[in-house]
Amino acid sequence: SLSIGIVGLPNVGKSTLFNALTKSANALAANYPFATIEPNVGIVGVPDARLAQLATIHGSARILPAKVEFVDIAGLVKGASEGQGRGNQFLANIRETDAICQVIRVFTDPDVTHVDGDIAPERDIETINTELILADLQTIEKAVPRLQKEARTNKDRKAALDAAEAASKILDGGTTLYASGMDLTDLRELHLLTAKPFLYVFNLDADELVDTDLRTRLSAIVAPAEAVFLDAKIESELVELSDEEALELLQSVGQDESGLSQLARVGFETLGLQTYLTAGPKETRAWTIKKGSTAPEAAGVIHTDFQRGFIKAEVVSFDDLMTAGSVASARSAGKARIEGKDYIMRDGDVVEFRFNV
C-alpha cells in the first residue's frame, strides 16, 4: 500500500506526532485485519461520516474505514544530501515513500531548543527542501550523461533527457518539482524526491489553532501543497481519550476535528486516492483505489480473483441509497446501475461485484 514519509528538523514534534499515529494504528488494529505493524509505521483511519449511516441501514457488525500509512523517516539534518548524519539512509528511506509530509515547528517553548535558534517556519521549510533539492540535483547530474548517450541512438529517449534538463533548471532555482507544476511523466524513471507530492503539518501552540491570519499566512508559503494545522501535544492526549472526552478537549481549543483525522484526509487526497464502499451485515467498509480506477481494478482491491473473474458491478450512489433507504428500494426506484468493465469508479459508489470464480 502507499505510504507517506514524515520528515522534519529535530525538536519540531515529529516523535510526539508519531506516537499519536502509532497509538491510532494500535486502536485500528483491534478490528482491522492488519499484518503486523512495523514500529516506524503509524496508521490513521480516514474519517467518513457515510460509513456509520451505511452501517445503520445494513445492520453491519463493524465499520472499516480507509486508512493512510505514515512512515517515520528519521535523520534529516542540514547536509543530509552530502551524507551528513545518517543522510544516505535518510534519502534511501524517503525514496521508498509515495508522498512527503513535512512537520514544521511553529510552537514556542523556551524549554525546547530549536536547532537553528529561533522559530522560523519559512526558513525551516527552505532548509528541508534544500536538502531534497540537492539530492535530486545529484541524481540528475549522475543520470544526464547516460541519458545523453541513449538519446543519441534512440529518439524516444530524448524526452527523458529534456525533462531531466528542465527539472535541473527548476531545482537550481530553489523550487521543488512538485511545487513547480512541471509535467513529471518523463521524470518518473529517476525517482526524484521533490517530484513526490508534498504536504505540510504545522505544529502550533494550542492558542494558535484558531489564529486564522497565521494559518492563511502559513498556507500561502506551501501552496499548492496542502497544510494541516495541529498541536502535536494535544494530538498525543486525544488518542488516550474516549470519543466524548476527545471532542470536549478539541472544542476547548476551538476545533471540531482532530489533527490526525485532518492529516488522514489530506494525506489520502495528496496520494491521489479515493474510496468506494461496500456494506452488508458483516461489515461496512471503505476500499481504497487510485483515482480513475475502473470497476475491475476496484474489484481487485478486494481480491485478485474478483478482478480476473469480473462480470459486472451493481452500483448505487451513496446519496441515492440514503434517499431510497435500502438497496432493494433503490433497485425498484431504478437507482441501481449495472456497470461493466470500462466503468470509472466515482466517489460515494456503493458497490456489489458479480464475478466468475
Ligand code: GDP
Ligand atoms: P522531534 O525531535 O521532532 O521528534 O520532536 P519531539 O516530538 O521529540 O518534541 C521535542 C520536544 O518538544 C518534546 O519535549 C515535546 O514534548 C515538545 N513538543 C512537541 N510538540 C509540541 C507542541 O505542539 N507544543 C509544545 N509546547 N511542545 C511540543
